[in-house]
Each structure stands twice: as C-alpha cells, then as structure tokens.
Amino acid sequence: MTSPASGRPLRADALRNRAKVLAAAEEVFAVQGTSASTEEVARKAGVGIGTVFRHFPTKESLLEAVLVALLERLAGEAEELRSAADPGEAFFGFFSRVVSRAATKQAVTEALAEAGVDARAATGRAGPGLRAALGALLERAQEAGAVRADVGAAEVMALLAGMSYAAGRAGAREDVLRIAFDGLRPCPDRAAARG
Amino acid sequence: MTSPASGRPLRADALRNRAKVLAAAEEVFAVQGTSASTEEVARKAGVGIGTVFRHFPTKESLLEAVLVALLERLAGEAEELRSAADPGEAFFGFFSRVVSRAATKQAVTEALAEAGVDARAATGRAGPGLRAALGALLERAQEAGAVRADVGAAEVMALLAGMSYAAGRAGAREDVLRIAFDGLRPCPDRAAARG
DNA sequence: GAAAATACGGAGCAAAGACTCCACTTGTCA
DNA sequence: TGACAAGTGGAGTCTTTGCTCCGTATTTTC
Numbered sequence: 001m002t003s004p005a006s007g008r009p010l011r012a013d014a015l016r017n018r019a020k021v022l023a024a025a026e027e028v029f030a031v032q033g034t035s036a037s038t039e040e041v042a043r044k045a046g047v048g049i050g051t052v053f054r055h056f057p058t059k060e061s062l063l064e065a066v067l068v069a070l071l072e073r074l075a076g077e078a079e080e081l082r083s084a085a086d087p088g089e090a091f092f093g094f095f096s097r098v099v100s101r102a103a104t105k106q107a108v109t110e111a112l113a114e115a116g117v118d119a120r121a122a123t124g125r126a127g128p129g130l131r132a133a134l135g136a137l138l139e140r141a142q143e144a145g146a147v148r149a150d151v152g153a154a155e156v157m158a159l160l161a162g163m164s165y166a167a168g169r170a171g172a173r174e175d176v177l178r179i180a181f182d183g184l185r186p187c188p189d190r191a192a193a194r195g
Numbered sequence: 196m197t198s199p200a201s202g203r204p205l206r207a208d209a210l211r212n213r214a215k216v217l218a219a220a221e222e223v224f225a226v227q228g229t230s231a232s233t234e235e236v237a238r239k240a241g242v243g244i245g246t247v248f249r250h251f252p253t254k255e256s257l258l259e260a261v262l263v264a265l266l267e268r269l270a271g272e273a274e275e276l277r278s279a280a281d282p283g284e285a286f287f288g289f290f291s292r293v294v295s296r297a298a299t300k301q302a303v304t305e306a307l308a309e310a311g312v313d314a315r316a317a318t319g320r321a322g323p324g325l326r327a328a329l330g331a332l333l334e335r336a337q338e339a340g341a342v343r344a345d346v347g348a349a350e351v352m353a354l355l356a357g358m359s360y361a362a363g364r365a366g367a368r369e370d371v372l373r374i375a376f377d378g379l380r381p382c383p384d385r386a387a388a389r390g
Numbered sequence: 391g392a393a394a395a396t397a398c399g400g401a402g403c404a405a406a407g408a409c410t411c412c413a414c415t416t417g418t419c420a
Numbered sequence: 421t422g423a424c425a426a427g428t429g430g431a432g433t434c435t436t437t438g439c440t441c442c443g444t445a446t447t448t449t450c
Contacts, residue, residue: 011417011426037407048429053409113364155370162361162371170311170353179346179354183378185388193380206396206447232437243399248439 018055020045026066030105034063067111071126074098074111078133088146091137092184095160096177102164109168112161131157148186156184213250215240221261225300229258262306266321269293269306273328283341286332287379290355291372297359304363307356311349326352343381351379 010018024045028036038059042049056062077094084090102108115127135153142149163180167173187193205213219240223231233254237244251257272289279285297303310322330348337344358375362368382388 008426013417014427017427038409039407042429049409050411050429051427054427057409059408113360151370151374154365155367155374158361158365158367158371159374161364162357162359164357165308165360166311166353166357169308169356170349172350172353175346175350176353176357179350179378180375181378182382182385182388183374183376185385187377187382187385187388189383190377190380193377193382203396208446209397212398233439234437237399244439245399245441246397249397252439254438 017047017051021047021052021055022065022069025062026069026107029063029066029107033106034110038062066107067114068126070108070111071115071130075126075130075133078130078137082136082140087140087144091141091147092181094137098160099163099167099177100173103167103173106168109161109164112157112164115157145186147184151184212242212246216242216247216250217260217264220257221264221302224258224261224302228301229305233257261302262309263321265303265306266310266325270321270325270328273325273332277331277335282332282335282339286336286342287376289332293355294358294362294372295368298362298368301363304356304359307352307359311352311356340381342379346379
C-alpha cells in the first residue's frame, strides 16, 4: 500500500510523509487511546493537518490503517513461531507477549477486538491473517498435547482480546493469565471437577 | 443518597426527577456506551438539560452515579447467593450472569473495569463492596472444592472484567467462559500438564 | 392563599475536534 | 532548467457537546 488506489505512484516526499503519519498515529493511539485527536497525530508527525487528511481522508481510515498494521505485525510474529522447537511454549509465549503489549498499548486491545468481530471492512482483511497464524500455533500446540483439543481459534482470539483488556486495567497480569492458561491446558479429570 | 450533601431534603418533584434521570442515564449508557450525550439522557428522562446538570453537576458525576448503582446492584445479587445450597453453582452462576449482562450493556463492563482499578473516587466506594461480596462467594466455593484454592478475589475481578469485555465483542460467549471456568477449577494433575 | 424558597427548561456560550480550501512549495520529467 | 503536476500547511468552517444563566413554574411554609 505505497501508492494511491488508482494512478501514478506517490511522490517521494509524499511517501515519506505517509510513513511518518502512520508511525506517529500508531504511537499516539497507543498512548492516548483511539480518541486522540488528528491534530495531535499531525503534530507528532511534524506535518500539517491537511497532510494527514490528504493521506487518510477520514480519521476512521487512519485508525484502520494503524490497526491493520498492528494486526499484520502480530500475525507475522506468530508466523515466525510456527517452526519453534516447543509448540506449547510458542503458543503460550505468543499469547502472553501480546497481552503484555496490550497492557501499555490501548490500540492493541482495540485491534484485537476489531479482529474478532471484523466489524470494520479493512481490519476484516487483516483479522483473518492473525486468526490463521494463531490457529496454526494452536494446532501444533494441541498436537503436542500442550493445549486441550476441544478449543478453536475463534475462542482463543476472544480470550486473547479479553485478557488484553483485563491487562490494561487491573494489575495482576500474570495471575489472571495463569488462570486462562490453566483453562487452556488439557486436564484429564476435568469432568470430575465439573461434576 | 436522596438529599443534597448539606441542607434541606429535596423537594418532591426534584426527587422524582433525579430518579428519572438516573434511570434514563443507565439505559442510555447501557445501549450507546458511556460516550452518549447528556442531552440524550435528558430527552429519555423527559426533563430539560438544566435539570440533569442541577442534579449531577458534571457528566462525569452522572456516569459515576450510574456505575455505582450498577455495582451496588451486582454486589447485592452476590450477597443473596451467599447462603445458596451449592456454593460452586452460586459462584459460577453469578459470574456468568454478570458476563452475559455485560454482553448487552456496555456500561457494565466499564463499571467492572473501574471497580477493579478504583480509579474514580466514587466507584472506589462501591467497588470494594462488590469485591467483598464476590470474595465471599469465592471463598465458599473454594471450601466446597469447586474452585481452586490459589486464586484471590482480585484476580477473579480482573478475569470477570476481561470476560465481560470479550463477551461484548466476540460471539462464542459460552465457549470462552468454559475455558475461564476450567481454569478456575481445581485440577490435581495440573502440574503434570504444565511440565 | 400569599410569600419565599426551590426547581425547571432550554436558549445560548465556549471549547474541541473532524474536515475543507487554497495560496504556496516541492518534486518530476522532458 | 522551465513548466506542470503533485503535495503541503494551517487558518477557517461546521458540528457536537459539556455546561451556564435566568425568566418561569412549582412546592413548601406559615
């Protein structure tokens, strides 16, 4: 996505500015949440507001671009872990890394939430990418017996979003994650415990 | 809280209006989220904006009043379950009832999040009430062996907030809750699963 | 039932934020 | 290097929203 939908490629300076805006937006939204103003983003990027709106015609489209970038990066990280030695550690490690990142970056939580629902059109494109990558991690962990067999990628995504939210608010991140992880692990006499 | 902090009791019509505003605010915030406008609340309550601001000098104070009412009601429900026959069912039933309510009422999730952090002054008063009531439910469930012994009320609150958030976004509420509940249950050979 | 106290309603104010417009600058291409 | 297309910046517009102010209406008190 380095050129406008139809027509010539972007001019060099425009390309540079677009990147600056995107980077600034990601940082601003991460710190202040997605309700931060467009002007704040422009200031951080060192460009005029007009420039921001030239590249992203609405605030929503800017936000969308940021979320997509975030999701793609997460998906990439998951992808890399696909061939890790320990599938269980790969899965749980990825999960907790995402959650701990969400604790400081509000935008991550929102991206995950959006990805789960794929409400927005564009995140609808990136969401499945993450879901697929996470799904692969999940499957390998299940085959290795590190994760119970009766959960799917969708539930794990939802759990991930929920835990990210909780991490951003309450303290005790590790303790809450421990509960979720134990819930994900196989447990032979679970039936007994339920009864 | 039916009279002003210092001075005479409220006039009869004022008391009535205050109640109408609070009820309207709860409904509006539940449906539209806490970013709904004060004017919307006034319209729903059938009073002028001036009246809303007379009773709640800032929007924040109105929101706070709604959240406190919500938390107190939840705490009350938890209290009632204190002497239920089956402590495990009481605990898990309460938990899932809260989550399913949060699925349709955004304000519930926010109230829980606030209660966990007790960031706001006033919810700081009501938050501990819920925490205590939930803690009592938790303890009884633990004594009955339905919940693992090594979790505290704080973690459960955080988990509750996270699950409420997840429920409001993704579908698959039951499936995600199942994971969380299994994580909360005792499981003798958990150590083995972790290794 | 009149006077005083209290409350009501909604026009209007001020601040914030999304977005537009256009005179000016910068990159590109022949 | 000149000409033109492309991009920039930020003052200004429009809308929304929290909140105030005060003339009018309702309750309470005696």
